[in-house]
Amino acid sequence: MQKRILDAARKIFLDKGYEKTSMRNIASEINYSPGMIYFHFKDKSEIFHELHKEGFRLLLAQLKILDKIADPFERLKAVGRVFIQFAQDNKDYYNLMFMVEEPAKASTEGGFKIAQEAINHLLELVKECQAEGRFVGMDQDYFSFMLLSSLHGICALFCKDRTTSFQNKSNEDLMKYGYECFVSLLEKG
Numbered sequence: 001m002q003k004r005i006l007d008a009a010r011k012i013f014l015d016k017g018y019e020k021t022s023m024r025n026i027a028s029e030i031n032y033s034p035g036m037i038y039f040h041f042k043d044k045s046e047i048f049h050e051l052h053k054e055g056f057r058l059l060l061a062q063l064k065i066l067d068k069i070a071d072p073f074e075r076l077k078a079v080g081r082v083f084i085q086f087a088q089d090n091k092d093y094y095n096l097m098f099m100v101e102e103p104a105k106a107s108t109e110g111g112f113k114i115a116q117e118a119i120n121h122l123l124e125l126v127k128e129c130q131a132e133g134r135f136v137g138m139d140q141d142y143f144s145f146m147l148l149s150s151l152h153g154i155c156a157l158f159c160k161d162r163t164t165s166f167q168n169k170s171n172e173d174l175m176k177y178g179y180e181c182f183v184s185l186l187e188k189g
Helices: 002-018 024-027 034-040 042-066 072-089 091-098 103-108 113-131 138-159 171-188
Strands: none
Touching: 002 034, 002 042, 002 091, 002 103, 024 034, 024 042, 024 113, 034 171, 042 072, 042 091, 042 113, 072 091, 072 113, 072 171, 113 138, 138 171
16 A cells, blocks of 8 residues: 555656645546555655655665776776666656755754765765875865766756757766766766
C-alpha cells in the first residue's frame, strides 16, 4: 500500500509541483480515499520526505560501492560518473531530490539528514584527495560545493531537457564528454 501511495505521489509531485499536490489528488491517482492515505502518512510533507529519502538511499548505495577504489582522486572521478548515471537512470528521483521546490518551512522542520550524509561523503572524499596532494589550498566546503554544482548543472540540464541548443550532440554525449572536460580541468589543477 505504501509503495502505491509513494508511486502515485512521485507522479503528482512531478506533474504539479509541491504546492499544488494534495493528499486528495494523490488518493485520486490510485482510487483510494484520502483517509486511507492518512492512515499511512500524516501529510504530503511526510510523503515528500519519504520519496526524497528513497532517492538519496539509492544514490548513496551506488556511491558507497566506490569506496573500495583506493586512489581518492580516481574515486572522485568515478563518483561524478555515478552521479550523472543516476540522473540518467532515475530522472524522477533526481527531479524530486534536487528540482521540485518545497516550501522553506516544510524543509527545515525535519531536515534532510540523508542529503547531509551525501554532502559529508563528498567532503570526506575531497579531504582524502587533499591528503594525497590534490586541490592543495582549496577550501573543502567551497571546492565540494563547486564539484556538486558542476555535476548538478550537467544533470539538471539533462533532466529538464535544456540541452537541445547543442544540436549536433546527444544528451548522453553532452553529459559524458562534458564531464570528461571537467575532469580534465581537475587533473590540470
